[in-house]
Amino acid sequence: VQLVESGGGLVQAGGSLRLSCAASGIAFSTNAMGWYRQAPGKPRGMVAFITSTSNTDYLDSVKGRFTVSRDNAKNTMYLQMNSLKPEDTAVYYCRSETSGDWGQGTQVTVSS
Numbered sequence: 001v002q003l004v005e006s007g008g009g010l011v012q013a014g015g016s017l018r019l020s021c022a023a024s025g026i027a028f029s030t031n032a033m034g035w036y037r038q039a040p041g042k043p044r045g046m047v048a049f050i051t052s053t054s055n056t057d058y059l060d061s062v063k064g065r066f067t068v069s070r071d072n073a074k075n076t077m078y079l080q081m082n083s084l085k086p087e088d089t090a091v092y093y094c095r096s097e098t099s100g101d102w103g104q105g106t107q108v109t110v111s112s
Helices: none
Strands: 002-006 009-012 017-024 033-038 045-050 056-058 066-071 076-081 090-096 106-111
Touching (some): 017 090, 017 106, 033 076, 045 066, 045 076
Antiparallel strands (some): 033 045, 045 056, 066 076, 090 106
């Protein structure tokens, strides 16, 4: 199983980024998937969740700003992040909620 995140970077407050999570070695279309983040000194927590049928749920603080989606033909999950805030700065990880596997993470830094 391999989950590879990409799309992180440095952005100013108010800006946007789109993260991708490319999956291999799993039956991606049948897996529920999640995006998590971990800021320095804080525990890792879920940001967004998407079921195999594309039902979604979000951390309250990102509702209306972040959108999770998936393309089963490409075995890829996305996280569109708009109106970014400095408090969104963290390493972002994707996870298969079905298999329990994690990606290696991608750094998102939002400057004020």
